[in-house]
Amino acid sequence: MTDDNFMDSQRISVKPPKTEQELLARCRALAGKTLGQLASELELFVPENLARHKGWVGSLLETALGADAGNKAQPDFVELGIEMKTLPLNAKGQPKESTYVCTVSMQQTGDLVWEDSWIRRKLAHVLWVPVEADNTIPLSERYIGQAWLWRPSAKQDAILQRDWEELMDRIVLGEQAEITAKEGDYLQIRPKAAHSKVLVTGISDSGSRQQINPKGFYLRTAFTKQLLLEQG
């Protein structure tokens, strides 16, 4: 027994669901359980807090539901083409944090179109799993809510596309280093790295290579709040 197996998913493995119905049935079974109960069933330890285990809740739920993509660049449920996201809720029952979607690609992106973009493929079909995230509740006592499947409406897709195209235009122009999180209605671009000293090669405004901080696409809480409301 070690003390570093918080995310060891080898102990108990859940097979990938074969259908959406099977996936949703598993979600219904999880709703109303606490993170501690679920971890116990999977024989996993619950960390004291998430400060040094930020992805723990997401990994726990992926294990419980049988996500099979691992850390590969594919949707969590490869066969079903479904991406799973936890939705951390504050004491008011509203989304507490923005949702990370994917890394902003660093190289030539001028010939990419929204329809073929990785971010759109990820957002095409999402399983949202609400989980209590009020820090006054001990991690193991936080409840898992009822998950639901979401596909962007035509309106939502249009706004996501507009945000993405505006942001990508600036990246193509070599302005990625200057993009801040203030831009975009639903989508924003923020740092995404181990720390601010990490650098990757990007394109400067003069078209040459330059070292910049890696960034990622995030969905604003204002947007996921809407999704939660329309879900009911």
Next chain:
DNA sequence: CTATGATCATGA
């Protein structure tokens, strides 16, 4: 180093 999973911590 890049992908996955996110939350932390501070300034406005």
Next chain:
DNA sequence: TCATGATCATAG
């Protein structure tokens, strides 16, 4: 109070 910018862990 809350969003932005910074940061943490793990796998391959």
